[in-house]
Amino acid sequence: MKRLMYALASLMSTIGTATLLLYHAPQSTAPAVKPVVLWKHYYDQKNDSALAQVAKAFNVPDETIAEIKAKIVELKSRDPVFNPAIKPGKVIVTHPDHPLTLCARECLAQGGLCQHAVSILMDETIQGAASTLQKYSPRTDRVKTTLKINPTEMDLRTPAQQKAILMHEKEHLEQYDAIEEGYLLVHLFKQGYSQEEIDEHPAMVHYHHFKEFRADQLAAIREGISIGQALKDDLSTIELNDETLSHPSSVNRIAQMDQVLQHLHDNTIAVAA
Numbered sequence: 001m002k003r004l005m006y007a008l009a010s011l012m013s014t015i016g017t018a019t020l021l022l023y024h025a026p027q028s029t030a031p032a033v034k035p036v037v038l039w040k041h042y043y044d045q046k047n048d049s050a051l052a053q054v055a056k057a058f059n060v061p062d063e064t065i066a067e068i069k070a071k072i073v074e075l076k077s078r079d080p081v082f083n084p085a086i087k088p089g090k091v092i093v094t095h096p097d098h099p100l101t102l103c104a105r106e107c108l109a110q111g112g113l114c115q116h117a118v119s120i121l122m123d124e125t126i127q128g129a130a131s132t133l134q135k136y137s138p139r140t141d142r143v144k145t146t147l148k149i150n151p152t153e154m155d156l157r158t159p160a161q162q163k164a165i166l167m168h169e170k171e172h173l174e175q176y177d178a179i180e181e182g183y184l185l186v187h188l189f190k191q192g193y194s195q196e197e198i199d200e201h202p203a204m205v206h207y208h209h210f211k212e213f214r215a216d217q218l219a220a221i222r223e224g225i226s227i228g229q230a231l232k233d234d235l236s237t238i239e240l241n242d243e244t245l246s247h248p249s250s251v252n253r254i255a256q257m258d259q260v261l262q263h264l265h266d267n268t269i270a271v272a273a
């Protein structure tokens with residue numbers, strides 16, 4: 001009996017010490033495990049939220065948003081860019097041997113996309129260094145994909161920056177950004193809104209800005225620190241743009257890229273959904 005008493009007393013004091021330690025823990029020790037961002041889930045949720053804000057601002061019914069999402073899944077399943085087994089339609093490549101064409105092809109292939117299904121055009125008239133066009137053709141019931149590259153603008157960049165820009169464009173393409181917005185616009189025009197009313201609404205500005213942040217960040221998350229760093233260099237040495245209706249300011253894009261680069265350095269970003 002005496003032994004049991006001693007044992008109990010010792011147990012009591014152990015619990016007491018443990019409680020004391022737990023009580024002091026938040027002040028004395030930093031958490032050993034850093035929180036991990038599950039990027040796929042994170043960006044999907046952010047996209048849903050940006051889309052929902054636009055829907056709310058313009059009174060678009062939930063069913064319409066669900067229809068747009070379903071249409072995207074369906075069109076993507078029949079898009080030769082994502083399915084090498086599907087024969088692509090007519091594709092134009094204006095400068096097949098140009099180093100920038102080869103770099104674009106490499107970026108598409110690296111992302112697992114079918115490079116032979118994408119038209120690649122050198123075009124001095126586009127704004128910026130590169131842009132992606134995805135157009136739904138009712139005639140063929142397919143999406144046509146074009147990547148436009150401005151060689152004069154690209155000449156101002158290092159090869160790493162050129163690749164990073166093309167990776168950013170590849171992300172727009174892969175996320176079907178242009179198609180999603182296209183369907184959204186069709187509905188908004190049907191509801192009687194003008195292009196100006198749509199473009200200037202804060203919910204739409206947020207939606208457009210999110211698409212740019214996501215393309216920057218996915219390029220870095222999927223392709224690595226060097227691509228993220230090159231995009232950041234490009235934004236800080238060449239772009240330095242103020243915010244527009246369609247694009248966030250360079251300062252904000254750099255700040256957000258810094259956060260992603262920190263995650264990549266710390267290994268606190270994961271693919272799992």
Ligand SMILES: [Zn+2]
Pocket residue numbers: 168172211212215
């Ligand atoms: Zn972009």
